[in-house]
Amino acid sequence: MRILVTGGTGYIGSHTVVELINNGYDVVVIDNFSNSKPIVLDKLKEITGKEIKFYEMDLCDSEKLREVFKKEDIDAVIHFAGYKAVGESVSKPLMYYRNNIDSTLSLLEVMSEFNIKKIVFSSSATVYGDPEKLPIKEDAKLSTTNPYGSTKLYIEGILKDLYVSDNTWSIAILRYFNPVGAHKSGLIGEDPNGIPNNLMPYIVKVANKELPSLNIFGNDYDTSDGTGVRDYIHITDLANGHIKAIDYVINNVGIDCYNLGTGTGYSVLEMVNAFKKTNKVEVPYNIVGRRDGDIAACYADPNYAYEKLGFKAEYGLDEMVESAFNYAIKNSKK
Numbered sequence: 001m002r003i004l005v006t007g008g009t010g011y012i013g014s015h016t017v018v019e020l021i022n023n024g025y026d027v028v029v030i031d032n033f034s035n036s037k038p039i040v041l042d043k044l045k046e047i048t049g050k051e052i053k054f055y056e057m058d059l060c061d062s063e064k065l066r067e068v069f070k071k072e073d074i075d076a077v078i079h080f081a082g083y084k085a086v087g088e089s090v091s092k093p094l095m096y097y098r099n100n101i102d103s104t105l106s107l108l109e110v111m112s113e114f115n116i117k118k119i120v121f122s123s124s125a126t127v128y129g130d131p132e133k134l135p136i137k138e139d140a141k142l143s144t145t146n147p148y149g150s151t152k153l154y155i156e157g158i159l160k161d162l163y164v165s166d167n168t169w170s171i172a173i174l175r176y177f178n179p180v181g182a183h184k185s186g187l188i189g190e191d192p193n194g195i196p197n198n199l200m201p202y203i204v205k206v207a208n209k210e211l212p213s214l215n216i217f218g219n220d221y222d223t224s225d226g227t228g229v230r231d232y233i234h235i236t237d238l239a240n241g242h243i244k245a246i247d248y249v250i251n252n253v254g255i256d257c258y259n260l261g262t263g264t265g266y267s268v269l270e271m272v273n274a275f276k277k278t279n280k281v282e283v284p285y286n287i288v289g290r291r292d293g294d295i296a297a298c299y300a301d302p303n304y305a306y307e308k309l310g311f312k313a314e315y316g317l318d319e320m321v322e323s324a325f326n327y328a329i330k331n332s333k334k
């Protein structure tokens with residue numbers, strides 16, 4: 001079975017490529033390196049012992065994409081490619097809509113032409129907006145608070161319309177909670193450009209003395225210690241969720257959404273303390289005001305993914321914070 005992975009050199013994509021190869025899949029990767037680096041391909045080879053078949057191209061370029069489908073005997077697609085920075089999407093909404101939606105339409109059109117109708121799509125728990133009930137089930141009300149989130153929700157809608165028009169498609173929509181950590185080799189991990197927006201990469205840079213201190217955005221939420229609570233999931237678990245999903249879409253038709261989370265929420269302070277304790281480092285922090293658009297708490301009901309796909313997260317908090325720091329130490333630009 002040959003899987004086309006769009007955005008396969010990115011954070012989640014690269015870890016999924018490793019697990020696909022570990023599970024005996026053939027992989028073809030497309031990326032334009034808009035938020036990743038060519039060296040990831042060498043690292044993937046080092047980890048898997050396999051040369052990765054790779055095309056550097058923009059997914060919006062349907063002509064080039066057709067060439068890939070002509071050359072490669074693709075059975076199914078995992079679609080990661082897309083812009084993902086919330087703040088940037090607020091200042092450049094048209095760029096986000098153009099890129100994320102155009103690339104997906106181009107991909108789905110070319111897949112239709114080649115009669116390849118099996119796809120796993122990277123969505124996000126961001127489509128739940130400010131959840132009314134915790135833990136969050138897949139049938140919760142959907143809403144978004146920024147253009148990035150809206151691109152995810154619109155694409156979910158496009159996939160649902162596509163399935164209504166042709167029910168021979170097989171589509172799995174994966175709603176990720178908060179992926180953190182890195183592959184155990186320390187060769188691949190999360191490598192955001194510039195100052196990180198997300199908690200874990202920020203903690204890592206503070207612990208590594210690349211940034212002076214962490215700003216904790218609010219300690220007056222209605223949570224156990226007042227700081228925001230999220231469902232952090234180890235990136236290798238998340239990658240394995242894709243293996244379960246691709247196995248499922250290959251063997252079934254239909255469309256469905258699945259939460260990929262652990263079901264456990266940790267507060268910002270719990271994350272900081274776990275990081276300090278496990279890695280034996282200092283993480284100085286200041287409590288500052290709430291960040292615009294943030295919610296108090298967000299964690300998954302992971303049961304549906306378990307019942308239907310057989311997916312269950314295995315890694316705990318220690319492995320998340322340990323692997324995140326291990327990658328940072330091995331790849332520090334200091």
Ligand code: UD1
Nearest residue numbers: 086124126197198199202215216217228229230268293294
């Ligand atoms: C963020 C995005 C979400 C996106 C996800 C991708 C926002 C508002 N939401 O989710 O749409 O799908 O990333 O991974 O940006 N925190 C601090 N200090 C920091 C950074 C974060 O205290 O420097 C806190 C936040 O207030 C939050 C928690 O840490 O309580 C997690 O934040 P983050 O890692 O940015 O993820 P989300 O906000 O859940």
